[in-house]
Amino acid sequence: MRKPIMKAGLALLLVIIAAGLFFSFRGGANRDVADSNPQISPELDLTSIRGTPKKGGYEEYLSKFTNTGSSVENVVIEAENFSKTDDMETAILEDYKGREGKMLYTEETGSVTWEVQIKQAGMYNIRMDFYSGEGKSSDIERELRIDGEIPFNEARSFIFNRIWSNEKNTFDRDDRGNDLAPNQVETQMWRNEAFRDATGFYQDPFFFYFSEGKHTLTLTSVREPLVIDQLILTKEDKLPSYDEVASNYKKDSLNTSNDVFIKLQAEETLYKSTPSLLPYNDRSNPAVEPFHVSKLRNNAMGGYAWRLPGQWIEWEFEVPEDGLYQIALKNKQNFLRGMSALRTVYIDGEVPFKELQSYPFPYSADWQMNVVGKSDAEPYLFNLEKGKHTIRMEVTLGDLAPILRSVESTILELNSMYRTIISYTGTVPDPFRDYNLEQRIPEMTELFRETSERLYNLADVLEGPSGKSDDKTSIINTVAYQLKDMADNPETVPSRVEAYKANVGALSSWMLTINEQPLGLDYLIVSSPGAKLPKAKAGKWDKFVTDSKAFLASFYENYDDFSADQDDKKSITVWVTSARDQAQVIKKLIDDQFTAKTDIHVNLKLVAADVILPSTVAGKGPDVALQIGSDLPVNYASRSALQDLSEFSDFDTVKQRFNESALVPFEYQEKFYALPETQTFPMLFYRKDILEDELNLEVPQTWDDVYEMLPILQKNNLQFGLPQRPLDSVGNETANTNIATLPISPALVMFLYQNDGNIFKDGGMSTDLDSEVAMKQFKQWTDFFVNYKIPIVADFANRFRTGEMPIGVVDYTMYNKLNAFAPEIKGLWSFAPVPGTITPDGQLHREVGSSGSASVMFKDVADKESAWTFLKWWTEKDTQVAFGRQMEIRMGTAARYPTANKEALAELPWPTQDYRKLEEQMKWAKGVPEVPGGYLTGRNIDNAFRRVVVQGEDPRETLENYVRIMNEEITLKRKEFNLPYEK
Numbered sequence: 001m002r003k004p005i006m007k008a009g010l011a012l013l014l015v016i017i018a019a020g021l022f023f024s025f026r027g028g029a030n031r032d033v034a035d036s037n038p039q040i041s042p043e044l045d046l047t048s049i050r051g052t053p054k055k056g057g058y059e060e061y062l063s064k065f066t067n068t069g070s071s072v073e074n075v076v077i078e079a080e081n082f083s084k085t086d087d088m089e090t091a092i093l094e095d096y097k098g099r100e101g102k103m104l105y106t107e108e109t110g111s112v113t114w115e116v117q118i119k120q121a122g123m124y125n126i127r128m129d130f131y132s133g134e135g136k137s138s139d140i141e142r143e144l145r146i147d148g149e150i151p152f153n154e155a156r157s158f159i160f161n162r163i164w165s166n167e168k169n170t171f172d173r174d175d176r177g178n179d180l181a182p183n184q185v186e187t188q189m190w191r192n193e194a195f196r197d198a199t200g201f202y203q204d205p206f207f208f209y210f211s212e213g214k215h216t217l218t219l220t221s222v223r224e225p226l227v228i229d230q231l232i233l234t235k236e237d238k239l240p241s242y243d244e245v246a247s248n249y250k251k252d253s254l255n256t257s258n259d260v261f262i263k264l265q266a267e268e269t270l271y272k273s274t275p276s277l278l279p280y281n282d283r284s285n286p287a288v289e290p291f292h293v294s295k296l297r298n299n300a301m302g303g304y305a306w307r308l309p310g311q312w313i314e315w316e317f318e319v320p321e322d323g324l325y326q327i328a329l330k331n332k333q334n335f336l337r338g339m340s341a342l343r344t345v346y347i348d349g350e351v352p353f354k355e356l357q358s359y360p361f362p363y364s365a366d367w368q369m370n371v372v373g374k375s376d377a378e379p380y381l382f383n384l385e386k387g388k389h390t391i392r393m394e395v396t397l398g399d400l401a402p403i404l405r406s407v408e409s410t411i412l413e414l415n416s417m418y419r420t421i422i423s424y425t426g427t428v429p430d431p432f433r434d435y436n437l438e439q440r441i442p443e444m445t446e447l448f449r450e451t452s453e454r455l456y457n458l459a460d461v462l463e464g465p466s467g468k469s470d471d472k473t474s475i476i477n478t479v480a481y482q483l484k485d486m487a488d489n490p491e492t493v494p495s496r497v498e499a500y501k502a503n504v505g506a507l508s509s510w511m512l513t514i515n516e517q518p519l520g521l522d523y524l525i526v527s528s529p530g531a532k533l534p535k536a537k538a539g540k541w542d543k544f545v546t547d548s549k550a551f552l553a554s555f556y557e558n559y560d561d562f563s564a565d566q567d568d569k570k571s572i573t574v575w576v577t578s579a580r581d582q583a584q585v586i587k588k589l590i591d592d593q594f595t596a597k598t599d600i601h602v603n604l605k606l607v608a609a610d611v612i613l614p615s616t617v618a619g620k621g622p623d624v625a626l627q628i629g630s631d632l633p634v635n636y637a638s639r640s641a642l643q644d645l646s647e648f649s650d651f652d653t654v655k656q657r658f659n660e661s662a663l664v665p666f667e668y669q670e671k672f673y674a675l676p677e678t679q680t681f682p683m684l685f686y687r688k689d690i691l692e693d694e695l696n697l698e699v700p701q702t703w704d705d706v707y708e709m710l711p712i713l714q715k716n717n718l719q720f721g722l723p724q725r726p727l728d729s730v731g732n733e734t735a736n737t738n739i740a741t742l743p744i745s746p747a748l749v750m751f752l753y754q755n756d757g758n759i760f761k762d763g764g765m766s767t768d769l770d771s772e773v774a775m776k777q778f779k780q781w782t783d784f785f786v787n788y789k790i791p792i793v794a795d796f797a798n799r800f801r802t803g804e805m806p807i808g809v810v811d812y813t814m815y816n817k818l819n820a821f822a823p824e825i826k827g828l829w830s831f832a833p834v835p836g837t838i839t840p841d842g843q844l845h846r847e848v849g850s851s852g853s854a855s856v857m858f859k860d861v862a863d864k865e866s867a868w869t870f871l872k873w874w875t876e877k878d879t880q881v882a883f884g885r886q887m888e889i890r891m892g893t894a895a896r897y898p899t900a901n902k903e904a905l906a907e908l909p910w911p912t913q914d915y916r917k918l919e920e921q922m923k924w925a926k927g928v929p930e931v932p933g934g935y936l937t938g939r940n941i942d943n944a945f946r947r948v949v950v951q952g953e954d955p956r957e958t959l960e961n962y963v964r965i966m967n968e969e970i971t972l973k974r975k976e977f978n979l980p981y982e983k
Helices: 002-024 058-063 242-251 400-425 443-466 474-488 494-514 540-553 580-598 609-617 632-637 651-657 660-666 688-694 703-715 746-754 772-786 796-802 814-821 864-875 877-891 902-907 912-922 935-949 955-976
Strands: 075-078 084-086 091-096 099-106 111-118 122-131 140-146 158-160 164-166 184-186 190-194 208-210 213-223 226-234 261-265 301-303 312-319 323-332 340-347 359-362 368-371 373-375 382-384 387-395 519-527 571-576 601-606 624-629 682-687 807-811 829-832 848-850 853-857 925-927
Touching: 075 111, 111 226, 190 226, 213 226, 213 912, 261 312, 312 519, 387 519, 400 443, 400 494, 400 796, 443 474, 474 494, 494 796, 571 580, 571 864, 580 601, 580 864, 580 877, 609 624, 609 632, 624 632, 624 864, 632 660, 632 853, 651 864, 660 925, 682 688, 682 746, 682 796, 682 814, 682 912, 688 829, 746 772, 746 807, 746 848, 772 935, 772 955, 796 807, 796 814, 829 912, 853 864, 864 877, 877 902, 902 912, 935 955
Parallel strands: 571 601, 571 624, 848 925
Antiparallel strands: 075 226, 084 111, 091 099, 099 226, 111 213, 122 190, 122 208, 122 226, 140 158, 140 213, 164 184, 261 519, 301 519, 312 387, 323 368, 323 382, 323 519, 340 359, 340 387, 624 853, 682 807, 682 829
């Protein structure tokens, strides 16, 4: 059988070689043309794109002090001389971590206040001397108040990054010879940093106005502890231009260096601002260093991960003599077509001149070798003394910043106008009705016209001299055209309100995309001016030979297999059912922590969840499966496919890691067949700006408060959200393609549990949904949709973003999605425990149902002790924290891990106040049991719900009819499994 396959493979190879030779040697057959369009022409006037400053924002704050000069002297505040603290335990430290004198330790909660005497009124930058001590490995966050008031919205959140580095710059390899991503370790040190915008919308540090006299300055801890030495109010530093620096070189008679050539591999970093900046494998060209035709090599740095404003990477080098040097970089910027990725370049911690504040890297489809300078023929020269130096490159938005600020304020204005429009028309306006919006909302047409003109100007700025519209400006021009047309024809606005909402949403997505500035680096070169630089790309023949070898290697390399061949008797097979990113992290943790300590080898495989049961039936299943749905353990256990974990002597100790509610779905016949991995539950999300500022409403504490709120929301055609299905770990509704099974609605479970109701009774022999409590709560649930017209299906994230649904109960993982998905409303929303029910004894009950995923051991495991050792290791605190942090490192805050381990959840990088709310709701979480035949419960509840809400049938009669169907299925399955089916 192999010979025909080999012959076919060789024949195909000959065809590819012939085609490759043909195209390789044809002149220009496959040329890459670099697009060197500048990002924004420096000659363009950006005043035409400025909109109304964001209410309460920094621009509005600055406008109050347009004629105020900057300070002329520094004011130093010693941290230990604080005047008061609030809800914070502090400590005075002496001679701490190499710094002499006294300094102040501040906790991750509470606030500390200093008094400061200002001799001269003016605008000051604020800098802080601090040391990032032990914490949860997340960035440090503080809120700033001056004289007890937050000066502007951006002062609510100042981010101070921790500093990270590769554990080592010689990379370990797996059993198949592929480079592994290096472990990231935090490097703690004393630093001096300015208070600046974390989003990058303002490139320079913030200015704060202080009048002459006494003031107070308060820092409130949002996240992580901090040791502070000093706070310094400083004057503005102005950077010279390169021409000024170059003239000083001539005045000082500085000489260029001679015959110096230093190459720095970009993946061998000194420090970085975030552990997500990992070296990666680039196989686009054999000239990338190092390169292998079939093995994975960490040969590039940055890439798509290095795209967010404020992220930086630093390298260290040593020059042999004093003199002037040039810097060259081999880079690839193939993400922003027609634009440049921008970087701020620091030498030894300082930006040498203005031109390096926003240095551009133009688009190119392939690797490029560029000298830092006006051009390759006119490099910038750097005066370096003999010894060690550092280069730091930081993502910046440069001239894009005012554009994005304008778009952000525009989006908020347009969303506010959308809410005003639908308050008259509703979300589905009557096409035959004239709403007279131009009379009811007189400012509408003026806003549309002004915004349209501003957006057209913005598109002109982005298009540059060519004036050619492309993917960067198409949505801007679309929105601008729509707004102008609606201003000219206001009677058409009601019929176009849905398209208007969609276009504003697309503009929000555009802002997210344009905010990203990816750049890949292969290596950096510090050399004498005029040194000969290597070619960025391999020749056509070298590339052809490499491609041919890679093609041959594809017949035997398997990049989806995470295990290695071995004869070790002590081994187990583990299947992962999530995604490749998770599998890679798990493999790394197993190699570094589990196998190294226990000498138990793990064969890890990535599989689809639906192949586990058939494989087990066929006798080819795993020993352990990770990240499976909560409905599967009882389903498998009832078929005698799973191992009872409560048989192990230390199970009672292990289960203390979890809330009791997390174990409920995995209990069957008083035995436990899984360990929880994740646990999620609903919370109440709300828009502070809409509820508190626009509608003067308070966050509801009970469902009676919600009923009082609903008419006010509906008067403004706004909506309250209730969940229909649980969400996955990134905040999306769980998909379920099985026509029979469907999760039970979290809203109904919440109402049942808050009123002492249950889903099943008599040990799972039947459903309890025919009880009086269940009937009442089913009616209460459906009444929200029948009487108050709450939407049955809604994209909560999008409606929450626009403000159309400013409040709703949804799974807490929505927190992660909103942080990544809707940055323009950061600080405008929050979450809280769900509204509760007051019971006859006067107690407020906030019970909610929980869901999650689990790990299981199969019954036919040869080495059960080894499998149990693995399960214990996988669900312990340290492993779960490491996995959660690694996932956040790779994928950002959107992938924050909802671990079921109580101690591990507390160690993940949640802001302190948000975690406390989460912890409060967690106390009320209750598990939803799984029983044989219970898989039809959710589907039939949904059927009953739709008959009542959509077809108008009676709630009690409808539910009674479906309860019979549920009980029949439960009885049928209990008979099949020889279980008692009558009480």
